[in-house]
Each structure stands twice: as C-alpha cells, then as structure tokens.
Amino acid sequence: FNGIYGEVFPDPQALLTKIPVVPGIDGQKMSKSYGNEIPIAEKPEETEAKIKKMFTDPQKLRKGDPGRPEICPVFALHQLYTPQAEIDRIDTDCRSGALGCVACKKQLADDINKALEPIRSKRTALESDIDFVNDMLEDGANRARVRAQETMVMVREKMNLR
DSSP states (O other): OHHHHOSOSOOOOOOOOSSSSOBOTTSSBOOGGGTOOOOTTSOHHHHHHHHHTOOOOTTOOSTTSOOOGGGOHHHHHHHHHSOHHHHHHHHHHHHHTOSOHHHHHHHHHHHHHHHHHHHHHHHHHHHTOHHHHHHHHHHHHHHHHHHHHHHHHHHHHHTTOO
16 A cells, blocks of 8 residues: 555554464474364463463483474473573573473463463452453544544545545
C-alpha cells in the first residue's frame, strides 16, 4: 500500500528474542494445539508436574552423565525464566554431569512459577471484578475504533476516494 499510495502504514519491525522458538513440554514448539503448553493460569503444582515430564538430552540418562544443554528444551526455557548467573551455572554443571535432570527441572518449575506469580495474581483479581474487565474492554474498543477511523480517513485520501 505504501509503495503505491505513499506513507500511511508504518513498516513493521521484527522483535527478536534470544530464544527463537519456545519449546513445549514435548520438545516441539510450544503450542496450545499441540497440547504441550504451560498455561499462564495453571496452578503452580500443575506447572511443576508438566515440567517434570519434559524431554531432556536423550544421552543424559543419570546424574553423572555429561549433558548437552544446547539441545535440551529444559535449558532453552531456563534461558527465558532463570537469571543469567544461574543459567551459566546450569550450563557448566549439566555439561560436567554434576547437575541431574530432575534437579534442573525442579529449578525451572520454581523459576517459571516465580515469573508467573504476578500475572496469576492479577488474573485472579480481575476474575473477581468482571465489570471492571468489561469496562476496560469497552474503553479499549472505543479507542481502537477512533484510531481505525483516523487511519481509514488517511487511506481514503491517499486513494482519492473522498
């Protein structure tokens, strides 16, 4: 559109993270349709149970076995939820065999639950005040409608439809 009619829409910019694909509990990309997700609204013990079932490095069968964090989906999730200093320790300890997968998964579950706690608390508070939620949705819809109308005025002007 911009190429034909002039600048109306801003070019989208990529928002890249250090983990390009978030792994699900089965090692594939996380997706609700795959059934391998960790829902935000889930109880902490449910999250922990799912993390315990996660696939890890197939060559690391026992605690003393050296691991390969670069292929482990548990380690990939650590990179999203665990402080960097701990990630470095996990990487080193996994590679040396000093860290077993059970302990690694337990720490991941704790870190995920810690990160999701404020979100879960806010969700619980919002669930108890549905009128507030509906008012916020209506307000957002009204603001979006005004913005869309302004954009459509510019589009019509650029296309000489007015």
